[in-house]
Amino acid sequence: MDVEFKASLPKKEEFIGLHRTTGWNAKGLYTDDQLFKAITNSWYAVSVYLNDELIAFGRIISDGIYQTLICDVMVHPLYQKHGFGKRVVENLLEKCRVENIKWVQLFSARGKQDFYKKVGFEERDIEAPGMSIFL
Template identity: 35%
Template sequence: MKFWKFFFKNKKKCQVNEINKIFIQKIGKDNLYLSTCKKVNLEELERLCDSVGWVRRPLKKIKFALENSFLMVSIFQITEANKRLIGFARVTSDGSFNATIWDVVIHPDFQKNGLGKLLMNQIVKELRKHDISTITLFADPEVVKFYKHIGFIIDPDGVKGMFWYPI
């Protein structure tokens, strides 16, 4: 029975004030931190997604998606009074060969400051630690230039994505 407990034991819970955070920069009295903690407040994430105009999705499904993500990277603004989620991205993966990046978002008040690039670089760095080299993402036309600038390419080898949607 001990053998199976290894696979099904609860994962260690983490908070942004633990070792898994990386100091990014100081803006006035505020500090910005990057975290790889997989614990994210759903309401905070919903507010962040609202700030960029994304369509709301059911919280139950978001929770399930987060629980089944391979990696999550968040950026927090930490002031003397509180902590605020200002950036986020998550990754699904087979843990060996392939990974897909989803839900990349930076609060509009913090865009154009290099935080999106920092977030993406951290994701690639974490995936490379697992020797994952095929990293994909889906991008809206208005952000393709951003992803190209940080090293992503469109349709390598002429590969086209295929989709199936229920009618």
């Protein structure tokens, strides 16, 4: 098995193919061009290839100092539960350590909280909940 982690963005077609396996855009809120443009605005990204096929991806949005958000961690369903997601998150966190970023946040997909807890994340305190608005 020839696995390669690259600190770079995948090609648009590769990313869109992987993204479609997540079902995150099931309502069609974003076009393929918008989704790809979003990742090109990332502060840091990691792409995982198995035999030259994109099988996992993750990225960071950050100001490079203290506001840091891990986004779009995804692993193709055929390769889930093989440690690739964990390695993507570890790679993203290592980049933060190298850049001396202390506070890293993320939004978890439904049912994935335990995965993130295993790599050290904690749920926000009930007295300081995360909030969002959908426009």
